[in-house]
Amino acid sequence: AFFCLLLCIPWGSSCPPSCQCTQRAGAKAVLCSSQHLEEIPKDIPRDVVFLKLDANSITRIPSNAFRHLSHLEEIDLSRNAIEKIDRAAFRGVAAGLRSLDLSGNRIRSIPKEALLALKARLRLANNPWHCECSLQEVLWEARLDPDSVRDITCHTAPRQEYVGKPLLQVLDAGADFCGARQRSADAAVLVTMFGWFAMLVAYVVCYVRHNREGSRGHGDQLSSLPSAQAPADASSTAL
Known part of the structure; x- marks a missing residue:
């Protein structure tokens, strides 16, 4: 009877030990705020819609961290110690996530x-x-919260004059970080093309020089051969 009871309990009804699972506007919310968590819990219910992980010590969002949470609409990871976010961190929830x-x-x-x-x-x-x-591309293309976009500040930058200023202000002043990268890429392409061209020219010069030396050597060999005309001249003189 005990094992039957376990089977009857839906998997999604479990709750991580350090969190509270409640209903919010008719949808499940998992509240894990200020629980000294160092990573995202692995046992978050599949039917969660609102997930609060704020004010913890999480340092990384790994790939597929929320992939099984297909109903997820809001994630709060503010006030953590996150330094690294993997490319596929939000795979599986990108379509439905609202915040x-x-x-x-x-x-x-x-x-x-x-x-x-x-x-x-x-x-x-x-x-x-x-x-x-x-x-810069994230700022232009992603859906940023308008109330916080001016608080995205350059802590470090390619030029010292940008440090400490809001990124939006720097870009409005005419800075273009992607343009600098494109110019560097164009310069690298030009250097590569010049290198190949120089190698081609060197090869052609060597090829022509080698052919000239070969032709000169062949001419010298012909000039050193006995003339076929000389015996004929000697015979006519004898007559």
């Missing part, structure tokens, strides 16, 4: 693939961002 809060962490950079696939409204403020092309 993602990553503010107040230690994120310096993030793969643009991890965020640009999301349709959720993003909060990225108060992180020590390194202003670069990928962050």
Whole structure:
């Protein structure tokens, strides 16, 4: 009877030990705020809609961290110690996610693939961002929360004058981090093409020089051969 009871309990009804599972607006919410968690719990119920993991010590969002949570609409990961977000961190929930809060962490950079696939409204403020092309693309293409977008500040940047300023202000002033990368890529292509061209020219010069030396040697060999005309001249003289 005990094993039958276990089988009758739906898997999704379990709750992580450090969390509270409640109903919020008719949907399941898992509340794990301020529980000293160092990683995302593995046993989150599959039917969760609202997930609060804020004010913990989580340092990384690994690939497929929420893949089995197909009903998930809101994730709050603010005020953690997140430094790394894998490219496939939000695989499986990108289509249905409406809100993602990553503010107040230690994120310096993030793969643009991890965020640009999301349709959720993003909060990225108060992180020590390194202003670069990928962050610029996220700012232009992702759905950022309008109330927090001005708090995305350049903690480090290619130029000292950008440090400490909101990324939006830097871009409005005419900076283009992706343009600098494109120019570097174009320069690298030109250098490579010049190298190949120089090798081709060197090969042609060597080939022509080798042929000239071969022709000259062949001519010298012919000139050193006995003339066929000389015996004929000697015979006519004898007559």
